[in-house]
Amino acid sequence: MREHLRVAVRYGRTHHAASYLAGLAVLVLADFLLGSRALVLPLSDATIAFRAEIPAAYAVLAAATLHSPMADFEQCASRRYQHTRAAHIAVVLALTAATELVAEAAAASWPAGIVALRSVLVWAGIALVSGRLLGMTLSWVLPLASILPLTYFQQNSDGTDRWWDWVKQPPGDLACWLIATVSLALGVLLSQLDQWTPRPWVPRRLRRVGQTRNGG
Amino acid sequence: MIYVYCTELRRSALRWWLPVLVAIDLAVLYGRARWWIGIWPQTSVAAQIPAFYFGPFFAALAAWSVGRASRHGTDEQLDAAARPRWQAESLQLAGTVTYGLAVYLVGIVAAAITSTGSAGPGFLWPGYLCLGAATIVGCAAAGHAVGRWSRSRVIAPMFSALVCFVLLGSLGDSLGLIVLTGPPDARVAAWPLVTRLLLAAGAAVVAVAVPRPRFRPRGGRRPRYGRGQAYASAAALAVVVGCLAAYATAGSIQVSRPSPARYPCTNTTPASCVWPDDQKYLPQMSAMMSRLNEIPAGLFTVPPRYYERGLRAPRYQYVDFTVPEGAMWEVATGIAIQIVNATFPNPCAAATDADTAKQIHAQYELGTWLESRLTGAPQPPSVHGGPPGVDIQAIGKLIYTQQGSQLTWVRQRLATLRNTPCA
Known part of the structure; x- marks a missing residue:
């Protein structure tokens, strides 16, 4: 048991456990301080509070823990390590989602907490897909890009929310839970495909923002 | 470099x-x-x-x-x-x-x-x-x-x-x-x-x-900037x-921005004037003014000219219309309020609260009717809400009925406003 714990701590240290917990604390604080602030959006009379978009940061934080300084080494690890990695995703997602649920429930209400939980799940899937495509350190790209449709194209012409707007639809909305399921399933599936595709799928030259040939 | x-x-x-x-x-x-x-x-x-x-x-x-x-x-x-x-x-x-x-x-x-x-x-x-x-x-x-x-x-x-x-x-x-x-x-x-x-x-x-x-590195050396x-x-x-x-x-x-020396107006009576930048709205404005002329004279006192905000002195800032996001309904709202206010220039304070409520309700209904007539259509779905207590659906249907029945409806509201007992 003790040996297992020691291994877990060592695993956590290579996977940014301390940064992750610190980040969670900052985000919970942001939930309380900024959550109810309304976004001032161009060309819109809809009000969207910041608490609708904060789950994206939670999800990216969770996905970011999959990166480690030994990422290259881990990519040729044995099947046992793949199991560990699956457990890692499950634990981190559960912890993140639970934290957001409780934080939102405390800051706003239980229905808001459930919507936030659903948003975390959707964005976690998107972040995992982004990490798979571009590399784990770029897992923030697609979640950040998804803010645009959610804040700019989220309304039908008659002022109602679109069916896919997972931050505004009520907690029981079936379509949004379906989106969450599909997104999460896709993300987890792609991130588990490591054994066969050890490299990010997008070619290197499309991921290299400002790197010169000499690596400088 | x-x-x-x-x-x-x-x-x-x-x-x-x-x-x-x-x-x-x-x-x-x-x-x-x-x-x-x-x-x-x-x-x-x-x-x-x-x-x-x-x-x-x-x-x-x-x-x-x-x-x-x-x-x-x-x-x-x-x-x-x-x-x-x-x-x-x-x-x-x-x-x-x-x-x-x-x-x-x-x-x-x-x-x-x-x-x-x-x-x-x-x-x-x-x-x-x-x-x-x-x-x-x-x-x-x-x-x-x-x-x-x-x-x-x-x-x-x-x-x-x-x-x-x-x-x-x-x-x-x-x-x-x-x-x-x-x-x-x-x-x-x-x-x-x-x-x-x-x-x-x-x-x-x-x-x-x-x-x-x-910060100070492990070796104890001072940071060297x-x-x-x-x-x-x-x-x-x-x-x-x-x-x-x-x-x-x-x-x-x-x-x-200072108001321009020359600005375009519709060549209708009454006329409507906009900023030179907004001149693409002139055809819509002309259509609105001709729809205003379809309302029989004598019912309302119609001001001869309407201005976009900023063309006149600052004291008209809250009177003149704006065109937010190209919405003609908002223009019609601005013009309808001007017409109702010109028809009843100095309304007295009503005697009782019930009278005040009736007075305001009649004003709102007349305003909504004028807006629908000016735009030639019911309130669009992109406009949320509206004046409280007004049946917007009914007024939306009313403007497509016979002129005579509409005028009867309007005269009732005008009578309500004229006959409000003053305090």
């Missing part, structure tokens, strides 16, 4: 993602609203709005990009290079900013091309466009600075994007960092705009001049504080 700058641009993956970013820019420009086409100030603001989204995105990108030195372990090499570090940093920041501004520029050109055909006199307003450029540069510089001072590869981009998003999203309008609409009676104030440009430039100076603070570097950092921070102070005291970015 130019050669290295070209290398930065050539070797950046953003070159390949440029079509995607341009597609996003055009989606923001055209995807939601197109009423701005043909009005230069509104076109300029519409072209500036993508900066609201590119700001946080390029902040994250710059934070990621600057991490390459630590990712590839070339931090010390760069510090020890023959060229000073700020040159390398500024070239890198310039590369990121170049791509941001290039995407932004494509959107501006597209907006200008689509507006040219139907627009009034003038051209794009550089003030709004400069404001958007300042937002992109400032956000990218902030991201560069955060990425340089942080060791984290994920937290730095995420944090800088989040901070920029919060700043622009919740305070951007009130701090005047972005502008959401460009009504023709407003213009960009020069000095506040200059302070925003200075602030963006100051952020860029800090981003390239201030290195990551180094060159004295020049310490001075440069202090000077850069002083510059930014100065820019912040200038920005904070500069005042509002949009100020009222």
